[in-house]
Amino acid sequence: MKSQWIDFFVGDVGYGKTEVAIRAAFKAIMDQKQVAYLVPTTVLANQQYEEFKARMEGFAVNVELLNRFRTKKEQDEVIKKLKLGEVDCVVGTHRILSKDVEFKDLGLLIIDEEHRFGVKDKEKIKGLKNSVDVLTMTATPIPRTLHMSIVGVRDMSVIYEPPHNRRPVQTYVLEYDDEIIKEAITKELERDGQVFYLFNNVEGIEKKAGFISELVPESKVAYAHGKMTGKQLExxxxxxxxxxxxxxxxxxxxxxGIDIPNANTIIVENADRLGLAQLYQIRGRVGRGDKQAYAYITYRRDKILTEVADKRLKAIKEFTEFGSGFRIAMRDLEIRGAGSLLRRDTTWSYGTSWL
Structure with missing residues (x-):
């Protein structure tokens, strides 16, 4: 493994990027190299850690987890083993980038959901080791990175084919209405499905959970946010x-990346406050099986949308067919611009990366 970059890898949500990552990691490990798999959230880190561990079982591969949910003692033990070469693959958040983390022989760095990391983080990643190969994966590349691919600074590979039996998510963009929300949730529960409800306000989330419980009495509601402890979220x-x-x-x-095949309805409140790539990723949490999935992208009734917010919502409604992630990224490039390819202060991180 000699190249500085393996590739910039684009695959739509649910298209199998994790499978590519697992196979690339296994190849590097078989070549006696260590692998670091960097993800943007602790919840995703836990999920991918379990997936990697299960897939590597039976091959004498040591997979470890490094994020804030682990105790200080557990983190210190993992860091010690990484330095000694006793860990083959570590899955973790930005904790992997800390100064106290050293590898004996890092060969491959995999970056999941590339759009969630800022330029400084990625420069730090490149500095881990001069000879390291990097596989960067996303469904919706950020404008700066997409522009780098267009002008030939970085190579890009794309998965074009969806998994068998997948259906596009039926998407509605509309003003928030209690009756529509009630109908959407009830419809999903009647077919024994589950619902994701995005309410991006930690202070009001408990009250919202109580409201939904009253609105749909047959529902069994729970809420989760990034300020909870690891045990609570788990x-x-x-x-x-x-x-x-x-x-x-x-x-x-x-x-x-959260993958719950039985969850096939998602409701988003105040969608106008979210970025286009965020909305696309969020919608991609449903429709990961063979059932028809539904997304209700809502904004506050009678709210006057900004020009940018209006363009984002129109784009998420327009691009519903398979393989839209790349076109979403191109539209995002049009809306936001590419930023500077040379300046370090260019960043499209949404401010929620480390939840």
Whole structure:
């Protein structure tokens, strides 16, 4: 492995980027190299850690997790093993980029959901080791990175084919209405499905959960946000996976990679406050099986939308067919511009990366 960059890799939400990452990691490990898999959120880190560990089982591969949910003692142990070469693959958040983390022989760095990281973070990543290969993955490349690919600064590979039996998510962009929300949730619960409800306000999320419980009495509601402890989040997500909870109200912690095939309706409040790539990623949390999925992208009734917000909502409504992630990124480039390719202060991070 000699190249400075393996590739900039684009695959739509649910198209199998994790599978590519697992196979690339396994190849590097078989070549006696260490692998670091960098993800933007602790919730996604836990999920991908479990996935990697399960897939590597039986191959004498040591996979470890490094994020804020682990105790100081556990983190110190993982860091010690990385330096000694006793860990083959570490999955983690920006904790991997800390000064106290050293590798014996890092060969491959995988960056998941590239649009969630700022320029400084990525420069720090490149400085981990001069000979390291980097696989950068996303469904919706940020304008700066997309522009670099267009002008030939970076190579790009794209997965064009969706998994078999997938259906495009039916998307509605509309003013918020209690009756529509009630109907959407009830419709999903009647087919034994589950609902994601994005409410990106930590202070009001408990009250919102109570309101939804009253609005749809047959629902079993829980809420989750990034200020909870690791144990709290883990317990809530496990309850949702086990179908003990059928409506999960949460902040943008669900944006990156969370995969619950039985959740096929998503409701987003105040969608005009979110970025276009965020909205696309959030919608991609549903429709990951063979059931028809639905997305209700709402904004406050009678609110006058800004020109940029209006363009974003029109784009999310327009691009619903498979493979729209790349076109969403191109539209985002048109709306926001590319930024500077040379300045370090260019960043499109949304401010929620480390939830």
């Amino acid at each position: 317990d809530i997500m496990m309850s949702f996976i086990k179908k003990e909870v059928n409506v999960l109200i949460c902040t943008t912690i669900l944006e990156s």
